[in-house]
Amino acid sequence: MASQKSQLTVRWLVLLLACIMMIGNYYCYDNPASLHNSMQTLMPSTNFETYYSLLYTVYSIPNIVLPFFGGFFVDKLGAPICLIIFSSLILAGQIVFAFGASVESWPFMLMGRVIFGLGGENLTVAQSAVLAQWFVGKELALAFGINLSISRLGSVINNYVSPAVADDLAFSDFNGVSMALWVGALICGGSLFTAFMIVPIDKAATKRLKDTTKFNDDLTSSLLEDGEDGGGNNRSKASSFDGIRAVSAERMSTSAMLLHEDIDEEEIRLTDVKNFGVIFWLLSLSCLVVYGCVLPFNSFASGILSERNYFKAPSSSCVLMNPGECSSGLLAVNATKNPARDDGDFSEGVSNCPGDDFAPVFPTSLDSVTCNGVSGLSCDKSSYTFSTVTSSDIDCDDDFWSKGCAKNYCDAYSDATKTSDSVMSIPYFISAGLSPLLGFLVDRIGYRAVVASLAPCMLVWVHLTLGFESGSPIAPLIGQGVAYSLFAAVLWPSVPFSVEAKSVGTAYGLITAIQNFGLAVFPLIVSQLKSANGGLYLPNCEVFFTGCAAAGVLVGALLNIFDARRGGKLNSIDGKGRKEVADRGPPTPLMTT
């Protein structure tokens, strides 16, 4: 007879449903990243980068506080019911976000992201608590690994599907970006459906285990009564009843914690946080800085990769032969008569004029150019005049630019976007493939604190390479994926080992809240660094990410020191550590099977 949810076979169905449930969350969280360039084309503005980073910041700002309370409610109300509440919020938020894009309104889009954020992070917290209940013991890291793997597939699918939908599925009043976001809303609807499926399964298991616990309880009491009635038979009999009493008490308290309903509600208080030890706080700090160079990096990866590799800005010495004329398309008088030429000193024989990786140069100025009478062109404006053309003036959704005046620029921009979007998926692809295996290994070898300090070392190399070298980004992005997967494989399963079991939801809430502080602030720092650097990400933004990774190395070292002083729980295989294993003595036989 099973006495814990982690002994029931149905746990694998719960895991499958919990994984499917998270796909909508991850798919939609990364929508802005994969639609960055399409959004810029749809809603060009000099403040575009600020609005764009706000889409992530407003998601995270409420979450600097909310998951803490969300986690507390998970402990109080039970995780399954919270899954439904939070899944409903992500669906509602995505609908508002998609509506905002349909009417091209930043305020609606931002409001949608706030609502989505209210559900998104709390859903992660509730789901972590569900996994901790169903997989406590030897399979916890594996369960988190499988979960992260399937969730991250949501991010990867988004990176491919959303730009394709945005490019190809615009029709009548629905622009491409909004269509991609409505697809996200559909997927969130599916997530809500799976959340509804988890609740009855969890309830049935809870009831079944409650009955088992009661049965064990009755059995233990009757054994104890028999022993006491026996009238002081002998010492050894008395000590074996003491053993039963002790084992029973331990097992009952574990079952009670895992069944949730049996926890005395008064026992769970927000103030329990003050009992969280140094290990929990170091895990939180590590989460803040290391995730700070993973998730925010991904939000800007498309732009960073375009700038670094696929759409490099040509040198200012690269100009059109006739800078006041269209460069390519139906309005170009004759493209071969207006080629780009490099006026600069390229003594090393390297021209900064468009090669495959450079952005084609566009006209410097235009004077009353019109589309009138040119068949195949439907331009947004009757006439185009610019004393100085900048890249933000070029709207590739407007035929004037994409077919008429800067066709080569718009074609190259679209190609670069597609390449960047698929290359930036590498880290999440790797995480989707590696996470279950790493989870399996962590459950078997431990070394959680060691891995938590090695992963950021790799991230230091990754971001230095992206910031200061100009070769292919593939190797550093593979490094980013491996480091991220390693870190996630040890961080989340370490949380239950750092606090009391009754506070696991609160602890997940608090660490998520701390993580979100970084996720709210870091994108703003990156966009400020970019603006201060003449609109360029490199190298300053990568210096910032390198700094975060270096801080992660330092916190990782402290984690190892404190973990060793406190019995080595995190680095041990089962999370119990030297001290507790010694305290407990040899394993006690189970009362139930």
Ligand SMILES: NCCCC[C@H](N)C(=O)NCC(=O)O
């Ligand atoms: N809602 C998508 C972002 C997930 C943030 C979440 N707090 C988290 O970090 N989950 C683990 C991960 O590696 O994504």
